[in-house]
Amino acid sequence: MKVKFILFIFVLVWITLIIRVFVLAVESNSYYEKLSHSNTIKTEKIAPVRGEITDNKNRPIAINKLGFKIQLKPHLTLKKNEKIFNNELDNLLALLPGLNREDIISTYKKQDSYYNHDFIDIVNFISYNEIMPVYTKLNLRENIKIVSAPKRYYPYGSIAAHTIGYVSRANIKDIKHDNLLKLIGYVGKSGIENFYNTYLQGEAGSKTVKVNANNQVIKQISYEKAQEDRKLVLNIDIKLQKYISSLFKDQAGAVVVMDVEGRVLSASSFPEYDLNTFVSGVSHKEWNKLSTSLDKPFTNKITHGLYPPGSTIKTGLGLVYITNEIGSYWTVDCDAAMPLGKRVFRCWKKSGHKKTGIIKAIRESCDDYFYKGSLLVGIKKMSEGLKRYGLGQKTGIDLPNEFIGTVPSREWKKRKFNKPWYIGETVNTSIGQGNFLVTPIQMAQFTALMATSKLPTPFVAKKIGDTELKPNIQDVLNEEELKKLPIIQKSMYEVCNYPYGTATKYVSSKIKIAGKTGTAQVIGILQDIEDRELEHEMEYYTRSHAWFTTYGPYKNPQYVVLALVEHGGHGGSAAGKIVSSIYDKLIEMGYIKP
Numbered sequence: 001m002k003v004k005f006i007l008f009i010f011v012l013v014w015i016t017l018i019i020r021v022f023v024l025a026v027e028s029n030s031y032y033e034k035l036s037h038s039n040t041i042k043t044e045k046i047a048p049v050r051g052e053i054t055d056n057k058n059r060p061i062a063i064n065k066l067g068f069k070i071q072l073k074p075h076l077t078l079k080k081n082e083k084i085f086n087n088e089l090d091n092l093l094a095l096l097p098g099l100n101r102e103d104i105i106s107t108y109k110k111q112d113s114y115y116n117h118d119f120i121d122i123v124n125f126i127s128y129n130e131i132m133p134v135y136t137k138l139n140l141r142e143n144i145k146i147v148s149a150p151k152r153y154y155p156y157g158s159i160a161a162h163t164i165g166y167v168s169r170a171n172i173k174d175i176k177h178d179n180l181l182k183l184i185g186y187v188g189k190s191g192i193e194n195f196y197n198t199y200l201q202g203e204a205g206s207k208t209v210k211v212n213a214n215n216q217v218i219k220q221i222s223y224e225k226a227q228e229d230r231k232l233v234l235n236i237d238i239k240l241q242k243y244i245s246s247l248f249k250d251q252a253g254a255v256v257v258m259d260v261e262g263r264v265l266s267a268s269s270f271p272e273y274d275l276n277t278f279v280s281g282v283s284h285k286e287w288n289k290l291s292t293s294l295d296k297p298f299t300n301k302i303t304h305g306l307y308p309p310g311s312t313i314k315t316g317l318g319l320v321y322i323t324n325e326i327g328s329y330w331t332v333d334c335d336a337a338m339p340l341g342k343r344v345f346r347c348w349k350k351s352g353h354k355k356t357g358i359i360k361a362i363r364e365s366c367d368d369y370f371y372k373g374s375l376l377v378g379i380k381k382m383s384e385g386l387k388r389y390g391l392g393q394k395t396g397i398d399l400p401n402e403f404i405g406t407v408p409s410r411e412w413k414k415r416k417f418n419k420p421w422y423i424g425e426t427v428n429t430s431i432g433q434g435n436f437l438v439t440p441i442q443m444a445q446f447t448a449l450m451a452t453s454k455l456p457t458p459f460v461a462k463k464i465g466d467t468e469l470k471p472n473i474q475d476v477l478n479e480e481e482l483k484k485l486p487i488i489q490k491s492m493y494e495v496c497n498y499p500y501g502t503a504t505k506y507v508s509s510k511i512k513i514a515g516k517t518g519t520a521q522v523i524g525i526l527q528d529i530e531d532r533e534l535e536h537e538m539e540y541y542t543r544s545h546a547w548f549t550t551y552g553p554y555k556n557p558q559y560v561v562l563a564l565v566e567h568g569g570h571g572g573s574a575a576g577k578i579v580s581s582i583y584d585k586l587i588e589m590g591y592i593k594p
Contacts, residue, residue: 041221042211047183048202049150051230053164053192055238056265056462061164062193064150066128070138071119071145077112088143095134099123124169124185125151125280152186152279158272160241162300163264163399163460165191166275180204189278191300192234192460194400199464202228233463235263243585244268247578252295252566253545254302256444257582260557261471262456264397265591267441269301295566303402306437307564310518310571311365311502312547313386313432315450318358319488320385321373323480328487331357334368338427345371345427348519362491365502365517367431374430379421382429383409388476390455391438395445396472397458406437433521443549444562450492451514451551451560453477453485492516493554503548506576509583511594513561515550517571543567546574552583558592559583 053062070092076085093099104122111120131138131146138144152167167188170181181187183204188197205226210219244255248270257266273290290297299305322328336352338345347353347367353360361369374382387393392407406412408429410421428434438446441458449455457472477485492514495501502517521544546568551557561582568574586592 040210041208043206043208045183046205046207046224046226047185048204048226048228050152050167050184050186051200051202051228051232053200053232053234055234055236055241057237057239058233059238061154061156061160061234061236061238063153063155065153067125067149067151068128068131069121069125069147069149070123071147072108072122073143074112074116074118074120075114076143077109084143088141091141092138092144095137096126096130098130119145121185125149149185154275156238156242157274157276159238159245160236160266160268161191161272161275162269162302163191163236163267164275165189165193165195166278167193168278186279191399192232195398196232196461196464199230200232202226202230230465231463232461234460235265235462236267236460237265237589240582240585240589241266241268244578244582245270245272247581251568253564253568254305254440254562255564255578255582256302256440256560256562257586258444258448258456258458258560260448260452260454260456260551260560261473262445262448262458263462263471264458264460265559267302267460269299269305271295271297273297300399301439301564302441303397303399303439305439305564306403306405307439307545307547308434308436308520309432309438309443310520310544310547311367311432312443312516312518312549312571313391313436313438314362314365314370315488315492315516316386316389316391316446317370317373317382317430318362318491319389319450319481319485320382321370321377322358322484322487323478324381325376326373328358328484330373331355332361332366332369332372334366336368338368338371340371340424340427343424345424347371358487359491359494362488362516363494363498363501370430371427374426375423379409379426379429382426383407383412389449390445390476391442395439395441395458397441398460402441403439405439405442406435408435432518440562440564443547443564444560447515447549447551447560447562448557449476450485450488451557453482489514489554492551496550502570503572503576506572507580508577509552509580510587511552511583511592512554513550513552513579513583514554515548515579517575518547518549519570520545520547543569546571548572548575548579550579550583553592553594559586561586 050064052060054060072088075081089101089104093101108120108122135146139146165188167186170185170187174187175181184201188194188200203226205224207223208221209217210221211217244266245268252270255266255268258264277286334347334353334356336347336350353364353366356366356369360366386407392405394402394404408425413419413421425434429436445456445458455474455476459469461469496503496507496513496515498504503515507513546565548571549562551560561579563575563578565574587594
């Protein structure tokens, strides 16, 4: 019995060993074959070169500077490799003495770990001219890699900064959203660079090579070219943009030049800042200076600046008025004061405008006409009409994170504050004050509607690759509004050309234009105060914002020119010269035929 048991154990052991040998020799063959393959066949991603951006005359406004980045083999900070690490740094700094040793060590240690087997970026960019004299010596070192790494460059610096936008180092959140950024390293952070980032950055290529045990390439097996250098052409004219920047000088605000079909020829937000500052990383000193400025240089005021529209809204409200209860011939007797409950709503003109109809009300910006008209028409029709004209919603411009503004209404107030609507708020809304907020691009779109009866979608990009973008224009006016729009257009003409027009004495353009001025209060002024402090006597940051929105030529509308001067006071005096100069420049550059 004992002999049988021993034989059984002996046979069992041998069967187990045979099965194990079979598994190792046959079944695991495919696994080890794959493992062997991965050790000898290596696939690398090829980073695409970011596409350039040009203006409408093919002048480059965002390009790539030729350069390289330097990478160092991982795990050199381990104790056994410290000598190699220091030796590599000594050699590197001897060849490129302009580099900072402490910065390189800090950068390397942040990325070095047991789990990282990729070469580590220690110098993100070094120019072609700087690297070429030492390229061969560095390239022979097995612990160092020299990799092509173009750097974004903006030839015009701060010009059109908010519209063009900039690229900078991709963060963890960016990479999580788009894994390609781990390879590229940079991403569009604002403006056109951000909105069209996916197109501009392209798609990675790849190459598969066979390497030996020393990681040396023996043979290239396959190669797939990166989809790169995708060009983007804008409607922007950078020379016009530069000219407008010179007009604005040290003022804060915004300027929009757009054709009546929506092509944005110039979009300026002031103050501007140098885009190149942000590509490699802005200093703490510069960041603090920009971020704490009361003029908000980081805000793209074209799409993110929210301002009360002031009297610029009277053209649209005038159209609502004359196509509803009060008609085209309704008049008021403006004596500069309208009592309502315990309040008195005053017109800006102390002596009043006397008998006033729609044309005079817009031409001379009579508040009393709009106060009394609002009580007859009501906030519901006022709000609905203005929203249909494009306010209180995104214009659809191809810039990121556009704000929608606010067209006040009963429903809006109930939803936002859970409070009832008061009649005084209707009166405030009629002159573009209170909770009424718009962006400059909304007002430019709104002005195009007043000029042509069509509501265009503003667009900055002209061509994406070989595809030219087409205008998107909507018909939003009803039959009665179309019939009576010429009354509003005549009023806007008289604003700029009639002896009592609010902009007449400030307009000097070589062509006849039409428009509307506006004053947007920064601080509230009690309506029962008869003698108001003059704008130029007020502290700068308490002065009203100045609007002047126009279109021209009057008889054949081609372009909208809008200027907003923050704390500028009166729209005509603050912006009239700027707008007139822009129209003259459009003539000089051939955009408008006089």
